[in-house]
Amino acid sequence: MSTGHRPNLAGGAPRRTARAPVWLLDVDGVLNTRRPLWGSDLFRGTARAGNIDWPIRWAPALIERIVRLRALGLVEVRWCSTWCTDADEIENLFGLPPLRCALSADQLSTVESTDDLKRAAARQVLASGRRLVWTDDTAVPMPTLARARLSAGGRALLIRPHPRRGLRPRDLALIEAFART
Template sequence: MPETIAPRLYLDVDGCICPFGRPDAAWGAAASTSVFVEYGDRAATYDVVWAPALIEALDRLRAEFALELVWLTTWVEVDAVRRLLVPKLGGLANGRILPLTPGPRSSGEARGWWKAQRLLEDQAAQAGPFIWTDDSEVELHGWKVLNATSGTPSLMIPPHPMVGLRPDDIHAMRAWLNALKSGPEASTISGLQHDR
């Protein structure tokens, strides 16, 4: 019997768990803080806002479905996401990171392609069911990822960057993970959510 691969959650920070505006009001209270990041030759302070209830909901999904958290965000530079942001969020600990390698864009290459490349490399190393949520790159590159991972169950969610992930997005993840758990017929479950 083949080894079961745990589903992965490829997760962005800005516009997903930390929106550019305020989190969806359905989450209840929001929290905010500033994060100071030293990069060696430069430093920056980032003001972030998030919904603690969203972080809790993602952690519940991780626990219930053995969902592997994989950070796919510019916050992986100097591991700022795990070292500096996660302790402030109060959850989403112990995720794996995929390296930030945006590099110069080649002629005609859309921004953010590096994230799709890292995801595809990760899938090539060990294919497994996945959720990818990113406020801009899913819309730009999700169809390329779907084509390249054809046959691998996937769910792609592009949240609105001003509010980030909504309760409906978590419900969609839960429904997809439950269908995946239900058996082999779930191997055809893939899609890009476009209800924004």
């Protein structure tokens, strides 16, 4: 059962996603965190996956910022998470509209670790000619040659948040600034 929150989705579908960067968005460690740094307002609920009810904790202000960036057409948000097979659970809990998934159920069923799949999804976005925003607490490479290749030419913004704190207000400010350039 959710003690969730429905962000204001007025304005319907985003306006200009064709040019907007694709935002590959992870859930656990990015949105679902122990101590999000968005003020004292913290929501809790459960989402079901694999016949298990998983506890989810999130900052409604973070979800509202994501909704706003999407509604303005500044980003095209795609799930890039083990939650892709149960994305509707997360969307319902957070009060989000259905979003595309970067990972298929078939892909997820064949691997133990999804980091390589997520990296391939990031490379695919860039290969399609789109700019990339990627937020993931494990799969985004640390400062290495792989990270430098992904972000070459300023076409990608890679954010690897602390898994207990997730995305912070300053991360969303960076995402918005990147999307507006």
